[in-house]
Amino acid sequence: MSLDQFEDERDAAIHKVRKRVIETIGRNMDLYGISQSTGHLYGLLFFADKPMTLDEMGREMKMSKTSMSTGVRTLLDLKMVNKVWEKGSRKDLYEVEYDWYQTFTDFFDIKWRKSVESNIQILSKSIDEMGRLLTEYEHDPEFTELLRKDIAKLHEAVAYYGWLDRLIDTFESGEIFKLVPKEPPTPHN
Amino acid sequence: MSLDQFEDERDAAIHKVRKRVIETIGRNMDLYGISQSTGHLYGLLFFADKPMTLDEMGREMKMSKTSMSTGVRTLLDLKMVNKVWEKGSRKDLYEVEYDWYQTFTDFFDIKWRKSVESNIQILSKSIDEMGRLLTEYEHDPEFTELLRKDIAKLHEAVAYYGWLDRLIDTFESGEIFKLVPKEPPTPHN
DNA sequence: AAGAACGTACAGAAAAAACTGTACGAAATT
DNA sequence: AATTTCGTACAGTTTTTTCTGTACGTTCTT
Structure with a gap:
């Protein structure tokens, strides 16, 4: 129980910093002709420790899977994210292109x-x-x-x-x- | 009367070509984060033989003067058009920056x-x-x-x-x- | 000083874009 | 072969942006 509490504290701390960065990235993404929320999605993927599925994105963004699908496609078209293959999973996985x-x-x-x-x-x-x-x-x-x-x-x-x-x-x-x-x-x- | 007819014919010919160019320019202006119609306005100014007033723009674009005002300001902020001084006229005049x-x-x-x-x-x-x-x-x-x-x-x-x-x-x-x-x-x- | 002409602020209407839920085809699992 | 799981097409809704008309302050003209 107290362990969880520590985790929450840590998570909250890093989450706060990440959130600000994600929002900054998202906000400035209109230069690429990308909507704020798709930019936000990009920021999320930027910090993700591993490639994400559409469902995971939807959960984090608190948005529908459909929106994630269209958002990812936009980013994919611009080659800002890549589709990743991972054996075992039959879901599509995506990660940002880290070479900016x-x-x-x-x-x-x-x-x-x-x-x-x-x-x-x-x-x-x-x-x-x-x-x-x-x-x-x-x-x-x-x-x-x-x-x-x-x-x-x-x-x-x-x-x-x-x-x-x-x-x-x-x-x-x-x-x-x-x-x-x-x-x-x-x-x- | 027949003179007018000749003029119409000429005007129609050049107008058709100009129109296509203006629309092309306007369409591609979204790269600069500019709306289609403001891009269209830019195209209009590009071909204008002389600096234009807001009223003239509104007449050509078939749009309200208010829209012209906001559109011009957008273009002005990006330094895509310049305000021009002309003694005698007390209207504001604008022309595109021709140095692309x-x-x-x-x-x-x-x-x-x-x-x-x-x-x-x-x-x-x-x-x-x-x-x-x-x-x-x-x-x-x-x-x-x-x-x-x-x-x-x-x-x-x-x-x-x-x-x-x-x-x-x-x-x-x-x-x-x-x-x-x-x-x-x-x-x- | 009064009046006319100009540009823009503002509020509401119209248009466009973003978002969601449902439905469905494709592919993997059982 | 039947069932489950996935991604996305599509229609309808919500949100955002664009556009318009009116109103008003400012600056010239008379």
């Missing part, structure tokens, strides 16, 4: 890359079409002026997305760590 | 930086507290093991956020453009 650098680069590769490429495609197509209008209305100086301005803007946008694409390349290839090393440079004087 | 590289780096400086710093602060504090628990329960091997694991995780997290902080520094200083130039490297063989 990897998580960061994956995020850009998954979310941003998709936008970048679709944007470049649409923009290029639009440049072509405006070019066609340019020849079609070449004797209309007022209108061609308008078109020229738009085309110039679109070209700049394409150039920017090209840059973004190359930036994401350096994330994915790990080249970025040459410019910004994981270990901060030690000041030597 | 600047917009990109500002975004990280504004949104991510805030998260990074608050996270580092909370995490450090939590490491301290867990360290205190470590000495308090030093004769409880099972519990200290738990604490040690948590502390290790927290240290890794702090290291990651430190890296992120330095990465954002390179965005802000423009150093990133040394690694990833705005002009793509020309292949010379």
Whole structure:
């Protein structure tokens, strides 16, 4: 009985600290386009001593299993958590990807890359079409002026997305760590 | 009358192309944590030939002036649009920041930086507290093991956020453009 | 000084997103 | 083959966000 009491005391102490961290992580997860509660779930998995099942998550989060299922899938899509195999258990087990650098680069590769490429495609197509209008209305100086301005803007946008694409390349290839090393440079004087 | 007809035809042609681009931009703006319609507003401003007033935006977007006001403020906070001064007019005028590289780096400086710093602060504090628990329960091997694991995780997290902080520094200083130039490297063989 | 035009605070309505419970198909166990 | 256990699709509910109209303070105009 008194043993339990000690355990409760210990648990409460560590739980309090964990909780604050989990909530901080959860709150800031909106940068990744993730809802607060899914971020919270991520925080939970971050501290879990072992891979968790959906039921365990639901119990800890005091939420339905359905929500856990959709939350985990969101995190899985972003490769923020991994599915873990464990013989014996026929439940699905999940744990966070502890390599946060990897998580960061994956995020850009998954979310941003998709936008970048679709944007470049649409923009290029639009440049072509405006070019066609340019020849079609070449004797209309007022209108061609308008078109020229738009085309110039679109070209700049394409150039920017090209840059973004190359930036994401350096994330994915790990080249970025040459410019910004994981270990901060030690000041030597 | 026939002149008007020509104008309509031209306008319709350019409008169709613009519309598609605007919608593409708007759709992808969720990466910046911006709602679709505010993204749409951004797209509108992108093509505007001149700085626009709230009333003009409302007319084009077919939305209330209030919405324009809040939308513009969101974009202003992210420095995606700028307030423009024009003597004579006493209305507020806005135009997009056409330097998208600047917009990109500002975004990280504004949104991510805030998260990074608050996270580092909370995490450090939590490491301290867990360290205190470590000495308090030093004769409880099972519990200290738990604490040690948590502390290790927290240290890794702090290291990651430190890296992120330095990465954002390179965005802000423009150093990133040394690694990833705005002009793509020309292949010379 | 009075009036008009502007931007936004605020409260309520509309729309979107998150969450839950039930139901069901798939896979493992008996 | 029957039964149990699992994960998720789906419909309905709750919560959150977005949008609108009115009202009001401020700043120009007259």
